[in-house]
Amino acid sequence: MASKGIKDRVAIVGMGCTKFGEHWDKGAEDLLVDAAYQAYESAGIGPDDVDAYWLGTMGSGISGLTLSEPLKIQYKPVTRVENMCATGSEALRQAAYAVASGAFDVAMAIGVEKLKDSGYSGLVGNVPPNDGTEGSMTAPASFSLLAPAYFKKYGLDPEKGKDVLSRIAWKNHRNGARNPKAQFQKEVSIEAIKNSPKIADPLGIMDCSGVSDGSAAAIVVRAEDAHKYCKNPIYIKALSFVAGPGEGPLSPDYDFTTFNEVVASSVDAYRQAGITNARQQISMAEVHDCFTPTELVLYEDLGFSPRGTAWQDVLEGFFDLEGKLPVNPDGGLKSFGHPIGASGLRMMYEMWLQFRGEAGPRQIKDPKIGLTHNLGGAPGRCVSFVSVVGRNVG
Amino acid sequence: MAGIVAYGSYIPYRRLKRAAIAQVLGVAASKGERAVASFDEDSTSMAVEAVRDALKSAPVGTIATLLFATTTPPYGEKLNATVIGAAARLPSSIRAMDVTGSVRAGLTSFLQGIDAAASSRSQAVVAMADTRLGAPEGKAEQQNGDGAAAFVLGTDHVIAECEASSSLTREFLDTWRAPGEQFAHSWEERFSLTQAYAPLLTKTIQDVLTRAKVSPGDLAKVVIDAPNPRAVEEIIRGLRIEPAKLSDPFALTVGQTGAAHVGLMLASVLPSLKPGERVLVASVADGADAMVLPATPAIAEFKPLRSVGRMIESKGDVSYGSYLKWREILPTEPPRRPDPDRPAGPPMFRSEQWKFAFVGSKCTNCGTPQLPPQRVCVKCRARDKMEPYPFADRTARIATYAIDRLAFSLNPPTINVVIDFDGGGRFLGEMTDCEPEKVAIGNEVEMTFRRLFTADGVHNYFWKARPKR
Numbered sequence: 001m002a003s004k005g006i007k008d009r010v011a012i013v014g015m016g017c018t019k020f021g022e023h024w025d026k027g028a029e030d031l032l033v034d035a036a037y038q039a040y041e042s043a044g045i046g047p048d049d050v051d052a053y054w055l056g057t058m059g060s061g062i063s064g065l066t067l068s069e070p071l072k073i074q075y076k077p078v079t080r081v082e083n084m085c086a087t088g089s090e091a092l093r094q095a096a097y098a099v100a101s102g103a104f105d106v107a108m109a110i111g112v113e114k115l116k117d118s119g120y121s122g123l124v125g126n127v128p129p130n131d132g133t134e135g136s137m138t139a140p141a142s143f144s145l146l147a148p149a150y151f152k153k154y155g156l157d158p159e160k161g162k163d164v165l166s167r168i169a170w171k172n173h174r175n176g177a178r179n180p181k182a183q184f185q186k187e188v189s190i191e192a193i194k195n196s197p198k199i200a201d202p203l204g205i206m207d208c209s210g211v212s213d214g215s216a217a218a219i220v221v222r223a224e225d226a227h228k229y230c231k232n233p234i235y236i237k238a239l240s241f242v243a244g245p246g247e248g249p250l251s252p253d254y255d256f257t258t259f260n261e262v263v264a265s266s267v268d269a270y271r272q273a274g275i276t277n278a279r280q281q282i283s284m285a286e287v288h289d290c291f292t293p294t295e296l297v298l299y300e301d302l303g304f305s306p307r308g309t310a311w312q313d314v315l316e317g318f319f320d321l322e323g324k325l326p327v328n329p330d331g332g333l334k335s336f337g338h339p340i341g342a343s344g345l346r347m348m349y350e351m352w353l354q355f356r357g358e359a360g361p362r363q364i365k366d367p368k369i370g371l372t373h374n375l376g377g378a379p380g381r382c383v384s385f386v387s388v389v390g391r392n393v394g
Numbered sequence: 395m396a397g398i399v400a401y402g403s404y405i406p407y408r409r410l411k412r413a414a415i416a417q418v419l420g421v422a423a424s425k426g427e428r429a430v431a432s433f434d435e436d437s438t439s440m441a442v443e444a445v446r447d448a449l450k451s452a453p454v455g456t457i458a459t460l461l462f463a464t465t466t467p468p469y470g471e472k473l474n475a476t477v478i479g480a481a482a483r484l485p486s487s488i489r490a491m492d493v494t495g496s497v498r499a500g501l502t503s504f505l506q507g508i509d510a511a512a513s514s515r516s517q518a519v520v521a522m523a524d525t526r527l528g529a530p531e532g533k534a535e536q537q538n539g540d541g542a543a544a545f546v547l548g549t550d551h552v553i554a555e556c557e558a559s560s561s562l563t564r565e566f567l568d569t570w571r572a573p574g575e576q577f578a579h580s581w582e583e584r585f586s587l588t589q590a591y592a593p594l595l596t597k598t599i600q601d602v603l604t605r606a607k608v609s610p611g612d613l614a615k616v617v618i619d620a621p622n623p624r625a626v627e628e629i630i631r632g633l634r635i636e637p638a639k640l641s642d643p644f645a646l647t648v649g650q651t652g653a654a655h656v657g658l659m660l661a662s663v664l665p666s667l668k669p670g671e672r673v674l675v676a677s678v679a680d681g682a683d684a685m686v687l688p689a690t691p692a693i694a695e696f697k698p699l700r701s702v703g704r705m706i707e708s709k710g711d712v713s714y715g716s717y718l719k720w721r722e723i724l725p726t727e728p729p730r731r732p733d734p735d736r737p738a739g740p741p742m743f744r745s746e747q748w749k750f751a752f753v754g755s756k757c758t759n760c761g762t763p764q765l766p767p768q769r770v771c772v773k774c775r776a777r778d779k780m781e782p783y784p785f786a787d788r789t790a791r792i793a794t795y796a797i798d799r800l801a802f803s804l805n806p807p808t809i810n811v812v813i814d815f816d817g818g819g820r821f822l823g824e825m826t827d828c829e830p831e832k833v834a835i836g837n838e839v840e841m842t843f844r845r846l847f848t849a850d851g852v853h854n855y856f857w858k859a860r861p862k863r
Binding site: 119120121122124127129130131132133135136137138140141142144145146148149152198199200201245247248249250251252254255256380 | 748797814818819830846854
């Protein structure tokens with residue numbers, strides 16, 4: 001009854017990604033055209049070669065027309081998908097399954113978000129008419145709920161806890177400083193991170209990912225066709241997506257030191273991909289570091305660190321670029337900002353570069369298996385996506 | 395005979411020191427402090443607090459009437475009492491009324507409630523609450539206060555009977571405020587005192603003592619709510635009532651709380667009354683009203699849930715700047731965030747029990763309490779096996795928390811808490827009346843009815859946690 005998976009049946013043969021940042025001179029439609037044409041070119045194809053499109057966007061457009069009009073797509077299926085911050089990953093999942101089903105030979109997954117035009121700080125979502133009882137916690141506050149709970153459970157005093165969180169942000173900025181497509185390309189000192197103005201205690205502004213505009217795209221074909229398009233495709237080993245029952249705010253059983261949804265989707269993805277020891281078998285990972293405590297908890301939920309020990313791995317540099325399991329080698333949401341619909345595909349773009357040896361100063365030595373993880377919602381009530389991808393079949 | 399069955403009082407947590415006003419405005423500092431409704435409170439939410447305490451402290455019978463006395467109704471058109479009725483889970487069969495327009499509403503609504511209870515042999519709930527404003531630099535700003543009181547009136551289980559009452563009404567210009575005006579105006583005090591209040595008060599008290607067939611010496615306590623406490627002493631002396639019997643008008647601790655004040659003063663003296671002792675209660679504003687209440691033997695058994703004295707003691711300061719923002723006297727820069735959406739009519743109507751009364755559900759299959767009410771159980775996933783389960787009176791403990799400095803608030807930071815209720819059930823919401831540095835996992839909290847925000851003129855009432863008071 002669990003997902004059967006599509007291991008090695010589908011490959012990514014072309015990708016594109018705009019620089020993420022403040023694109024005051026571009027609209028969502030410009031970003032889509034830029035990312036789509038980069039992807040076409042890298043696969044050596046043109047718009048007429050793509051049979052169907054999946055567009056991920058949360059608030060930058062509705063319906064397939066958001067994509068078909070700027071790209072002048074000629075009467076083909078374009079599906080707009082949304083799954084909060086996992087929207088870009090959801091677009092990829094739909095495109096991959098469509099190709100695996102045999103319905104289409106070539107599909108594009110593309111995501112976009114134009115956040116800076118709103119004039120507001122942080123994310124802005126449209127809420128349906130309601131009774132006014134839902135509350136309106138900001139995203140940093142809802143993810144900061146993890147920090148006191150984690151610190152208390154594992155006996156970290158606030159000072160030590162803050163050191164751990166700061167080091168996660170420090171690592172991601174250090175990686176992002178080596179990435180020309182990141183919004184922020186400067187290293188930031190641990191002291192500066194620790195002392196940044198408080199947003200949601202213990203989180204300072206430097207514990208939060210930024211707001212940016214961006215777009216990223218992937219072209220998906222059947223694995224057996226991959227070499228018609230490119231020499232170094234990415235093979236999809238597993239795609240897992242779950243929506244949780246939202247028990248966090250409902251049930252005292254949930255302790256705010258984990259994302260049950262991430263555990264479920266990683267277990268499912270590892271089963272699909274045949275991963276038995278994530279800590280050892282995965283070469284690198286791109287995870288949803290919207291806020292520093294999120295990344296800390298993800299290390300344990302994804303099985304990279306045993307429960308209660310991720311903070312030690314952080315301090316020991318296990319997840320650094322030179323560590324045993326580099327996490328967010330591209331700089332993560334922390335360096336890129338988070339244009340919702342694009343982020344999941346931006347993570348896959350780093351796999352694309354790393355597998356091909358095109359990641360420049362942040363190139364990881366001989367990566368074979370990569371993981372991307374993307375979540376939307378808040379601790380206790382979220383959706384989670386995990387992919388496992390490989391450089392080779394098998 | 396109809397009388398008081400139960401009562402409750404409410405004084406908001408925050409106090410504004412009069413010296414703090416003087417310091418900012420460069421005027422002379424007067425003594426004491428005033429109670430200030432928090433940024434998330436109004437007369438309706440304070441009335442809910444007082445009514446809930448009153449209902450919890452005594453045997454409640456059939457409630458047929460709800461009266462809400464205030465000069466500061468949150469809605470100018472739309473009944474405010476309905477919010478109180480819904481939050482306090484009064485039956486929908488009540489007749490509900492707002493009594494507004496004058497601080498006199500406090501005692502007149504009490505007397506109306508007595509009449510209603512006597513004639514219908516059922517109970518009446520009278521809520522009195524005010525958030526009293528005054529223009530900066532004015533006397534009213536310093537001397538007014540915010541608070542609430544509530545009485546359950548009936549004919550059974552009465553702790554103090556309304557033996558006699560008397561009212562006088564005369565038209566004269568004393569205090570007035572046109573619709574839409576923020577601050578009230580008032581005529582010269584000497585005129586209203588010498589020409590209206592002194593004679594009206596004297597005559598009304600004489601009348602009520604005659605009707606009750608009691609002499610001034612028979613009174614154990616005297617509650618008089620009048621604009622000028624010093625003048626009251628003179629008037630009382632003229633009536634041969636000992637000023638020592640006068641109850642504290644809370645001039646230094648709470649301030650004058652408008653329509654609530656007579657109720658608050660009465661609630662403060664009731665615990666000291668012994669069976670058979672009488673209290674005289676009088677109030678002057680746009681006329682005068684008075685009543686005589688002898689305590690029954692039942693008063694010895696009655697304990698208010700939270701006494702006025704305890705509410706006065708339970709407090710934290712507010713700066714003058716915050717006070718000016720809370721009362722929208724000082725406009726401030728809006729945040730770079732969209733304005734909150736106004737809650738919608740149909741969803742509020744559907745979720746009345748949840749939104750206003752904080753009633754969740756309990757699974758009849760596995761016994762798990764949960765909130766908001768669910769159709770499918772979070773634990774055993776049984777469908778539609780739920781019964782209503784009220785959480786408003788339960789205490790809870792903090793499971794984790796967030797101090798949100800980004801969210802727009804008139805009182806940043808916003809404190810968000812995940813709380814686990816004694817007996818089961820979890821809630822993620824806001825915490826109020828609390829200093830952020832004191833929030834910790836494991837702290838005990840209780841629920842309080844508040845106004846989250848107002849959008850497009852719609853007041854969004856809901857519940858928050860607060861440290862136990």
